[in-house]
Amino acid sequence: MSRLEKFINDNRDAFDDDVPADKIWQGIEAAVTPGKKAAVVKMSSKFKWSVAAAVIILAGLGIFFKMQQTAQPVIETAVKVDTLSSNEVASLAPEELPEMNEFAKLIALKQDELKKLSKEQPELYQKFAKDINQLDSTYTSLKKQLGVAPNKELLIEAMIQNLQLQLQVLNQQLHIINQIKKSKNDSHEKNEIFT
Numbered sequence: 001m002s003r004l005e006k007f008i009n010d011n012r013d014a015f016d017d018d019v020p021a022d023k024i025w026q027g028i029e030a031a032v033t034p035g036k037k038a039a040v041v042k043m044s045s046k047f048k049w050s051v052a053a054a055v056i057i058l059a060g061l062g063i064f065f066k067m068q069q070t071a072q073p074v075i076e077t078a079v080k081v082d083t084l085s086s087n088e089v090a091s092l093a094p095e096e097l098p099e100m101n102e103f104a105k106l107i108a109l110k111q112d113e114l115k116k117l118s119k120e121q122p123e124l125y126q127k128f129a130k131d132i133n134q135l136d137s138t139y140t141s142l143k144k145q146l147g148v149a150p151n152k153e154l155l156i157e158a159m160i161q162n163l164q165l166q167l168q169v170l171n172q173q174l175h176i177i178n179q180i181k182k183s184k185n186d187s188h189e190k191n192e193i194f195t
Contacts, residue, residue: 100156103163110170117177124180128173135166 001009008015111132118125139162142155149155 100160100163103160103167107163107166107170110167110174113174114170114177117174121177121180124177131169131173132166135162135169138162139166 114125114128139159142159142162146152146155146159
């Protein structure tokens with residue numbers, strides 16, 4: 001027998017002298033009365049799975065629409081993608097340079113397309129230009145760090161990713177403009193049919 005058990009047995013009378021009041025016993029009896037059974041809600045496994053699927057679908061749709069909102073940057077900017085200086089070219093790995101130049105050429109082409117469309121939608125063009133200018137300033141910053149960076153490979157990879165992102169943004173902006181044009185053409189065609 002442990003010391004605790006011995007202490008409890010020796011002092012049992014001191015522990016057992018208090019009896020709960022009648023009011024407390026009545027409250028306990030009222031709560032446990034056999035005539036009042038608590039309602040138990042049972043859900044079938046099909047219902048549980050249906051609820052879980054609905055929650056997942058709603059969460060997925062919410063995420064999808066949120067991504068669509070943030071992924072639609074406004075049309076392009078008058079961003080000028082700088083070419084690399086001879087010192088920067090020397091610091092690049094030979095396999096990286098053609099890829100960067102190719103992205104720079106594609107970006108320049110997309111920007112030219114957007115500039116042509118800027119007359120039709122000047123406000124939209126300004127918004128798009130702001131987005132591209134932000135990306136281009138990041139690219140310029142990365143380019144400045146290229147000469148002093150200890151890990152040039154990571155910096156070059158970041159520059160390539162920035163150029164890829166600029167190209168994606170420009171493609172999305174052109175897509176938006178084309179959708180706007182298509183929408184206007186469709187509404188004009190409908191108007192012509194009814195007149």
